[in-house]
Amino acid sequence: MQSVFFPLSSPRLRYSQVNGIKTIKLDFPMIVAEMKRLHRKCCWFATIQLISITVVIKVFYYYACGIGFENFQPVLFCSIPEKVYYSPRPRVVNTWNENFLISGQNICRDSQPYLLLLFLSIPKSGDKRAAIRKTWTRVNEWPDFKVKIAIKTVFLFGKYADERENDLIVKENDKYGDVIVGNFVDSYRNLTLKVLTGLYWVRRYCAGAKFVAKIDDDTFVNMPLLYKHLETIPQLNSPIFGYLITNSTPERNGKYYISYNAYPFNTYPPYTTGNMYIARPETFSAILDVAKNQPWLDMEDVFITGILAKIANVSHLAYPSGMYFPRKQAASCEFVKNTKLFSKDYSAKDVRNAWKIITEGRNKCL
Structure with missing residues (x-):
C-alpha cells in the first residue's frame, strides 16, 4: 500500500x-x-x-x-x-411500501402450505402463468409421487405505466385469486425491491408455510425430487437452498455494472442464483430484518442471498452436483429419471411438452 x-x-x-x-x-x-x-x-x-x-x-x-x-x-x-x-448498520437507508395494490391476504388465510412458490412475473407472461398453473405445480398429479403435501402459488407484480397491463393483472386475479401487486414501479432496476416486497408479503400473510421458494416464471421444477431434498434441510439455523456461486467478481461495466461506490470489494460473498432459491420463512425474515439498513444493489440474488445473508449470518446449502445446469435447458426425460432438479428458460410450450412426457410418455424415457 x-x-x-x-x-x-x-x-x-x-x-x-x-x-x-x-x-x-x-x-x-x-x-x-x-x-x-x-x-x-x-x-x-x-x-x-x-x-x-x-x-x-x-x-x-x-x-x-x-x-x-x-x-x-x-x-x-x-x-x-x-x-x-458486513455489520448491521444503525440507520435505515432504504425501505419498501408495506401497502399492496392487490394484497392476496386470503391466499394463506385458511391453510398454510408445505411449500409456497413465489413467482416473479410480468403482464406479458400470461401464457407461462397459465402453463404453470396446469402442470408441474399440481404436485398430486405427478406420477409415482404418493406424498400428500399442500402447495400454493402466488405471482408477484409491481405497477406499470400502461394501465392496460394493470387492468390485465386485476382481471387475472379475479379469475384465479393467486396474484399480489406491490406498490412500486416494476422494472429490471427494481428487481431487488420486488423480491424484498414479496418476502415481506410472506412474513405478513403466509409466515406459517414450511418453505418458501423465490422462483422465476420461466422455470420447470421436479417437485417429487425437490420434496426429497427439502426434507433434509435442518430446522435450526436453516440455510438458503440453491445453486451456489462462489468467488464471483462484480462487473464494472455492461448490463450488470456495479460501481465501487455500490460495492467496493473485488469478490462477492457466496450467493445462490436467482432462478430459484428456497428457505424457511424465518430465514427470509432474518434477511428482511437487515435489509432496510443496507444500501441496495440491483443484483437481486447477490444482494439478498449473498450480502444480506452474510450480514444476517444465514448459511447456504447447495443443490446436489449435476442437478441443475445453468447454461443448458434440461430435457424432459431428465425429470423422469430424476437426474435434474429444475431447469430455466422454459417457454409455456416447453412446460406443456415436458409435462405431457412426464405424465403420459414416461416409457419413452426408460
Missing part, C-alpha cells in the same frame, strides 16, 4: 491504492497538528476554516455511508472496511 500526502493547508488528504481500489483518506492526526501550527501563528481565520471543513466532511460521510459514527471511516466513495460493510 502506497500513500502520498497532498500539500494542502486545508485538511490533509492521503491517496491510497489497495487491491486496485483507489481511495482518498482524511488524515485526522495531521489535521490536529495543522490546527496547532496555525493557532501558534495566530491564523485564526485559517484555523476556523480548517475546523469547519473537517466537520462538514465528517458529517457528510456519516450520512452518505450510513454506517454510524461508531463505525465511521473518513474515506471518499464510502470505501469502508469489509468487516464494517
Whole structure:
C-alpha cells in the first residue's frame, strides 16, 4: 500500500491504492497538528476554516455511508472496511411500501402450505402463468409421487405505466385469486425491491408455510425430487437452498455494472442464483430484518442471498452436483429419471411438452 500526502493547508488528504481500489483518506492526526501550527501563528481565520471543513466532511460521510459514527471511516466513495460493510448498520437507508395494490391476504388465510412458490412475473407472461398453473405445480398429479403435501402459488407484480397491463393483472386475479401487486414501479432496476416486497408479503400473510421458494416464471421444477431434498434441510439455523456461486467478481461495466461506490470489494460473498432459491420463512425474515439498513444493489440474488445473508449470518446449502445446469435447458426425460432438479428458460410450450412426457410418455424415457 502506497500513500502520498497532498500539500494542502486545508485538511490533509492521503491517496491510497489497495487491491486496485483507489481511495482518498482524511488524515485526522495531521489535521490536529495543522490546527496547532496555525493557532501558534495566530491564523485564526485559517484555523476556523480548517475546523469547519473537517466537520462538514465528517458529517457528510456519516450520512452518505450510513454506517454510524461508531463505525465511521473518513474515506471518499464510502470505501469502508469489509468487516464494517458486513455489520448491521444503525440507520435505515432504504425501505419498501408495506401497502399492496392487490394484497392476496386470503391466499394463506385458511391453510398454510408445505411449500409456497413465489413467482416473479410480468403482464406479458400470461401464457407461462397459465402453463404453470396446469402442470408441474399440481404436485398430486405427478406420477409415482404418493406424498400428500399442500402447495400454493402466488405471482408477484409491481405497477406499470400502461394501465392496460394493470387492468390485465386485476382481471387475472379475479379469475384465479393467486396474484399480489406491490406498490412500486416494476422494472429490471427494481428487481431487488420486488423480491424484498414479496418476502415481506410472506412474513405478513403466509409466515406459517414450511418453505418458501423465490422462483422465476420461466422455470420447470421436479417437485417429487425437490420434496426429497427439502426434507433434509435442518430446522435450526436453516440455510438458503440453491445453486451456489462462489468467488464471483462484480462487473464494472455492461448490463450488470456495479460501481465501487455500490460495492467496493473485488469478490462477492457466496450467493445462490436467482432462478430459484428456497428457505424457511424465518430465514427470509432474518434477511428482511437487515435489509432496510443496507444500501441496495440491483443484483437481486447477490444482494439478498449473498450480502444480506452474510450480514444476517444465514448459511447456504447447495443443490446436489449435476442437478441443475445453468447454461443448458434440461430435457424432459431428465425429470423422469430424476437426474435434474429444475431447469430455466422454459417457454409455456416447453412446460406443456415436458409435462405431457412426464405424465403420459414416461416409457419413452426408460
